[in-house]
Amino acid sequence: MSSTAPISSGTSWQQKLGSLPRDARDTLFLLAVIAWIMLPQAQHMPWWSSAFAAALLLWRARLALTGTALPGRWVLAGALVIAIAATWAAHKTIVGRDAGVTLVVMLLALKTLELRARRDAMVVFFLGFFVLLSNFFYSQSLPTAAAMVLGLMGLLTALVNAHMTAGKPPLMQALRTAAKLALWGAPVMVALFLFFPRMAPLWGVPADDLAGRSGLSENMRVGEVASLAMDDSVALRIRFDTPGEKEPPASTLYFRGPVLSQFDGRNWQADPVSDAMALPQLRVSGEPIRYQMLIEPSKRRWLTLLDAVKAEPQIPPGASVGRLRMTASLQWLSWRPITDVLRVDAQSYTEFSHGPLQPAPELKRYLQLPVGSNPRTLALGEQLRSQLGADASATALITAALQRLKTGGYTYTLEPGVVNTIHTADDFWFDSKQGFCEHIASAFAVLMRGMGVPARIVTGYQGGDRNRVDNYWTVRNSDAHAWTEVWIAGQGWTRVDPTAAVSPGRVGQFQRLIAPRGAIASAVGNFVDVSTLEKMRAIWEAVNNRWNQWVINYTQSRQLNLLQSLGFESPSWTDLLRLLAASLSTLALLWLIWARATRPQRDGWSQLMHSARLRLQRAGLEGGASISARSLASSAQSRWGADASSASFAAALSDWLLDMERLRYAAPNDNMPSELNALRQRWRQLQRQRWPQPLPHQA
Structure with a gap:
C-alpha cells in the first residue's frame, strides 16, 4: 500500500474510483471500514477524539487519492504525543475502559498514516478487530450487533484482499471468500457460544462512569418527572406466567422505585441508606402473581418490581449485580448497579400493606414539613379537619382530599413546568390547578402531612403496553x-394514587399523555398510518426482546438448563467442557470428510499413469509428474534397450507409454473407455514381468 500517481480531475467521481490503482482502492476501502466501526464510539468518546480520528482518516484518504507521500516519523510521533496527552487530560488516566478505548481508536487512526507494507496492514487489521469488539463494552443491542457484523465482513474482506497479491482482483471476489470463511467458522462460533463455560457475564468490564441515565432518581424536584414522558425508551419488560385473561388488571400494575420521604419545599429525597437496613413489616393476601422481568441497564441499584414482592427475586447465578436485599420501604436493591440487561423471576402480591399498625415514633418524620412553606395548603388542611370534626379518621381525610381533586377543576398535563418557589403545593391547590403526576402526588402528600396523616412519595412506573407478538408487557420511561x-x-402504609382522582384514565385505561413528535416521526406519520407503525414497533421490540433473552442474557444457568434438556442429570462446567470438546471434534471430523469428498478426483487415465510413474521410479527412472509419457518411453529405451536380456521388455514398455500418450491426446470418441481398459490389461501384464534391476547408485 504505497503511494500512487495522482488522478486527473477531469472525470467523474465514479470514473475516478473505477480507475484508481489497486493500492489506492484498497486503502480507501479499508479506511471506510475503519470509519464504520469507529462511528458508534463517537457517542461515548470525547468530542475532540472523534474529530481527531475523522481528520486523520480524511487526511489518509486524501493522500491515497492524490498519490502524495505519507508523513514522516516525526509528524506521527508528534500526533501520538498529542493523542496521549489529550486522552490523559480528558480521562485523568490512560487505563480503564473509556480511556483505553479512546486511546486505541486514536492509535488505529494514526496507524493508517504509515500504511506502507503488508506488515502495517496486519497491525491495522488487528487494531480494527479490537475496536470492533470494544463497541460491545457500551451496548450489546441488536442494532449494534448488526452494524458490527457488517464491520466484521468489511475487515475480513480487506484481510483476504491483502493476501491476493496478483493483479487487481475485484473486491466482490474477496467478499465472497470472506463470506465463505465466516460461514465455515459459524458452527464453531455457535458451539463456543453454547458450551463455553460462563463464569461471569459476557462483557464483565466495569463502567468507569456509573452516573445514572435518564430515568428515576433518589431525588425528585416537583416538575421534573414530566420530562421522562419525552423518553420513549424501554425501562423494563415483563411476562406473566398466566398470560391472557388471567393477567392482573391494568390498574394494579405499579412498579415500585425509590421511596421519598424528606421534603424541603421543592425537592423530595429518599431515606438515608442506614435506614434502609431495617426489616419491613409486610402483610400480604391473595394469590401471588408470578412473572419474569427483563430490566434494562439503568446504572442504578434498584429493581423496579411489581408491588409488592415478599420473597427474594431470583436472578441468574453470576449476575454482575451481586446480592439482593429489601429495604424498610419495600424497595429491592442490588449490591452493584445494573449495567446489563438483568433477568429477574419474581412473584408479587397486589393486595398488601406494610409498616406498623399502631402509632410509632418512626412515623413522626413522615409528618415533617419545612417551616413557613405552603401556608395556604396547611390552612386548607385545617379547614377540612374542622368540617369533618376533630375526631375524623385518616380515611375520611383522604376521601375529602380526593373529592376536592375530582371536583375542584384540577387538570392532568404533560407540561406544567417547574415551580420556582418553596410553596409548590400552594401553587397546585390554588393557582395553576394543573400538574403532572408528581405535582399532584407532592401536593397531596403535603396536605396529608398538614392534617396530621403520615405520607410519603413513591416513584416508579405505572402501566405499560402489551406486545401481542411475544406477550410481553413493555414499560417505558414515559410510563414513569x-x-x-x-x-x-390498623392498616399500615396504604397506596393512594391522587392522579387517578384528577385523570382516572391515566391509571385505569392507560390513557397516556403523548409527547410531541419530532420532525422525522411527523414526516413518517404522514405516509404510514399509526396502526402500521405500532405493529412495526411491536415486531421490532419482540425481536429485540428475543435477542436480549437468548443472546445477551444467555447465562451459566441457561447453559446448565440446556444440558439438563440434553439428558444431563446434574450438569456442571466440566460437562460443558466435555460437550464443547465433543462438538468441536465432531465439526472437525465433518470438515475432514467434506474436504476429502470434495477434493479434485483424477480421471482414469491419470490414475493409471500415476501408478506407472511410481513403478518406474522404483525401477530407477525419474518419473515425476512434469515428465511426459514420450520422455519416459525414451528413457526406458536408453536405459534397458541396449541390453539383450531386457530389450524386449523395454520395447513393450516404450510402446505402452506411447500408446498412453496417443490416447491422451486423441480426439474424443466412443471407443476411448475400451481402449483405456486394454491399456490397463497391458500394464498388468508388464507389472507381472521381470523388471530390470536398478543400477547400484539408484537403488
Missing part, C-alpha cells in the same frame, strides 16, 4: 409515575 402512601391506623 409518582403516587403517595399514607399511614392509616
